[in-house]
Amino acid sequence: MSERLERANEETQRAWNHNAAFWDERMGEGNDFVELLTWPATVRLLQVRPGERILDIACGNGLTSRRLAALGAEVVALDFAAEMIAHARRRTAPGSPHIEYHVLDATDEAALLALGEGRFDAAQCHMALFDMADIRP
Numbered sequence: 001m002s003e004r005l006e007r008a009n010e011e012t013q014r015a016w017n018h019n020a021a022f023w024d025e026r027m028g029e030g031n032d033f034v035e036l037l038t039w040p041a042t043v044r045l046l047q048v049r050p051g052e053r054i055l056d057i058a059c060g061n062g063l064t065s066r067r068l069a070a071l072g073a074e075v076v077a078l079d080f081a082a083e084m085i086a087h088a089r090r091r092t093a094p095g096s097p098h099i100e101y102h103v104l105d106a107t108d109e110a111a112l113l114a115l116g117e118g119r120f121d122a123a124q125c126h127m128a129l130f131d132m133a134d135i136r137p
Contacts, residue, residue: 009107013080020083024061029091034063038126045124048073052121057106058128062088062099068124069098076115078104 016023030039042064046054050072056065059077061084068075075098079085082103089101104111106128 009105013105016079016081017083020061020081020087023084024087024091027061027063029066030063039064039067042067042124042126043071046122048122053119055115055120055123057123057125059088059101060084060127062091062101064124064126065099065101066092066096069096072098074098076100076102076120078102078106080105080107 048054048068048071052073054068054073054075056068056075056077059065059079062077065075065077065088077088077099080103085101085103092099106112
């Protein structure tokens with residue numbers, strides 16, 4: 001990653017860590033954006049079956065991760081903002097099955113590959129694409 005892109009990535013990461021509490025409060029367990037737009041499309045597109053392994057990239061406060069797990073999926077949820085993962089863990093009931101949370105930068109190819117090639121049946125990403133400074137493969 002170029003120095004310019006690395007700085008942009010770090011700046012975005014700092015912003016999400018700084019705004020994590022605000023985002024968590026506003027998002028909670030869902031809002032109109034989620035209920036009317038993203039969740040119905042997610043369910044329709046993923047067609048989750050119990051036992052499937054799903055990667056939730058840029059999971060934020062874990063809202064979608066918890067919903068996918070409630071449908072029976074085994075979810076690996078990641079976000080590059082440690083504060084967002086902290087909120088996700090707080091919102092997830094103790095002993096809740098089927099969710100692993102990780103602080104991981106989705107622009108770090110090696111870190112993504114370390115999760116295991118061919119390990120997931122599906123992946124979903126609602127938010128990270130908005131914040132990537134360079135989205136080229």
